[in-house]
Amino acid sequence: MILNGQHTLPAHPKTIWDLMMDANVLARITPGITRLELIEENVYKTIAEIKVGPVGGAFTGTLKVTDIVEHEKFSLVVQQNSRMGNAQATVNMLLEALEDGLATNVSFKGDVKLSGMMATMGQRVLAPVASMLSGQFFEALKKELP
């Protein structure tokens, strides 16, 4: 499943970048995340509670930040396992300064591969759920802005 979208935030890319690279902030703003623990540089262990359509429950897995070009772009490599199935995703994040750095356009593009019950039962409703979750993420990120 292809995921993509973009949000404009009223801050400089550097400000956004610093927030997004802060594990404490990420843990606060990512929907469903109950635990985010740095286990090595740029690799986090995660526990999340997410409900997708008829299936929901606890996901455990890892989140890796790779291909870092500071203040500009990075990729998230996500592997999540749950009793409802597994998800693997690579999401490319791009930060572009707008209006001479007064605002930033954050765009993301990724491919999600699902298996198990989540794929069988949840796929139909996953795209709108993903869109809703990303919306919640960016709303929360906006509130973190200084």
Add this chain to the structure above:
Amino acid sequence: MGDTQYIGKSVKRVEDKRFITGQGRYTDDIQLPGMVYAHIVRSPYAHAKINSFDIASAQSAPGVVAVFTGDDIKKAGMGGVPCGWQLHFKNGDPMVEPPHPLLIASGDTVKHVGDGVAVVIADTRANARDAADLIYVDYEVFDAVTAAADAVKPGAPLVHESAPGNICFDWEIGNPRAEVDAAMATAHHITRMEYRNQRLAPNAIEPRCAIGDYDGANDRYTLYTTSQNPHLTRLLMCAFVLGLPENKVRVVAPDVGGGFGSKIYHYIEEALMIWASKQLGKPIKWTSTRTEAFLTDAHGRDHTTTAEMGFDQDGKIVALRINTLANVGAYLSTFAAVTPTYLHGTLLQGLYTTPKINLDLKAVFTHSTVIDAYRGAGRPEATYLLERLMSKAAIEMGIDQAELRYKNFIPPFDGVTQPGYQTNVALQYDSGNYKGMLDKGLELIGYQDFLKEQAEARKQGRYLGIGVSTYIEACGIAPSAVVGSLGCRAGLYESAHVRVQPTGTVSVYTGSHSHGQGHETTFAQVVAEYFGIPLSSVEVHHGDTESVAFGMGTYGSRSLAVGGSAIVASCQKVIDKGTKIAAHKLECSEDDLEYSAGTWTVKGTDRSIGFGAIAFTAYVPHQYPKGLEPGMDFSSFYDPSNFTYPNGCHIAVVEVDIETGKVKLLRFAAVDDVGNVINPMIVDGQIHGGLVQGIGQAMLEGVIFDEMGNQTTASYMDYAMPRADDVPSFELGRQVTPCPHNPLGVKGAGEAGAIGSTPAVVNAVADALAPFGVRDLEMPLHSEKVWRAIQAVAKG
């Protein structure tokens, strides 16, 4: 059939009392002392290698009795579930038959989502389910392929190393391809279609269930299972999978809530429960969830086809040329090899005199749920192909769709004074009046009036369409010698045991299984009629290998034609013996006796003796013919001499909303020739059910996979089943051409509805959209697809 007491009467079903009062006894209703429950861990991946299992946490979870993985199965050295029919490549090599293990072991690869890898057995269903989540299977995931057309492309992921190009076998039937090509070259007009007859899930209302019960004291096994053919399941499980002696194994298929083909096959869970029950010394129950049913019950259809039909200047068919890829899924299910071949290719003559026919077919493995016979089994695919081609050709050539069929029908023949009709695709039709069938159908629907109504509606911007479909099917499966020569690993006869009790009541034991068909009523009607005794004096038993001698089960619309004929043979033995006893009692010659209405009478006198008195004498043989054995107890095996050939005409009327593509099915008329009818109400019910399933394929149903090989339609939120408000009240007609080669003259009615109806609906929509230039439509006819078809033509 002249004056009858029961045959031809709509007797209410005797089994319905228990069904409609909730007292049916299904496999899952069976509770045995000390029973434990199994949950099967299934692969979430369509194609992956298992590196290792970690079962330690599951083993110590609350209530867990045992955990077995594919490694345990491998260690035990068990065979996989077999295929019951062997075909050969065109070059004579045997088809590729990869093993289908009960569970996949580490080091091996899973081949579809839902492939079993481990089983957890616990004191409750919930504990087994919870512990299953604690099992960690380390998979290495590979690319998967689920569509046959993709699987045969160079470089496609391989399902089995032993099947290069994912080809299970290739096969052809009919006239040599060169002859068909030559005939096609002379055609004045060629109609061509490229399409997919989509994959369907069978959806019996009762999910599969299996209980394994090992009795250590007697070293005996009992399997309770949701099966259409318990003897066949026992045979396959004992001989091929577990290596058990059959006399130590009892298989019981109690009340079964629908099968439609999906409960014919021997499934891994059945053998697994028996094996595990012996390991643990406890009865074990496994019950499928609905999503497991979507993932593991054998699917139906899934043909990818290119077909061409050539016509001469007068609209007579000159040739039919077909290339088909038949998806068989990840493994070969019990009848997977025969469904797309001998149950499909042999029906491509249809009702037409087509002089040259050739089908070239490849059976293809994919990383998907197995495909096998589903209501109609190959014959719906053949009928869809022929009937869509006919109606499409009619539009292309500007000939009325009924007229084009009349031009091409095989002339009427009764099979008695006239010989059967030899087709170009191996079968010899027994009897039929196909023109009469279409006459009746057109009259029932009011064809000429409809055409006027349609023309008027079009002027008002309303688009009505009518779709004609005629079909023939080969049922009453089947002469054992014939199917044996075609690769069947079983005989397809049926057994019947008729036991007259001392007071004249009758117990009948049949190898046919009833799971919605109403055998307990129809078979009792046959017996009561033959003996001239009350229906309430007859009881029919089925579904238990311990009480029934043998049986090949219920599928292919065979129960009455084959199983019923075996019952008649046993009834005749009873009457013959009764005549001997009656002659002795009445002190006359057997030739002087006639039997009627439950009484032997000395011709031309009032001296007579009743059925009950003769039965009593047989068991209390004080005044008895010398040398005659006591008792009144006969079994018979009936092996048919030919298939039976039900046929019919189905006509649909639809309205299409051009703005949205929404199709509304307004009317549906079906005229079927199922031969003699024992119980018209039950036959109508069978036709109704079949029609709804056929209409379901045309309008609603379809299994869809994502690129990872996940089924995204594995629940009732996503798989659209037809409901009562999707179909109109059916208008049924009947033509009776008795089958000339079985004693009841019956042909079979179980599959007819699902065979003729699908193309009728699609033809009707194509007819409605003909003014727009729409010629091809893809099933299911969801409004989006219909709307897109209209737009595609509008855009040129």
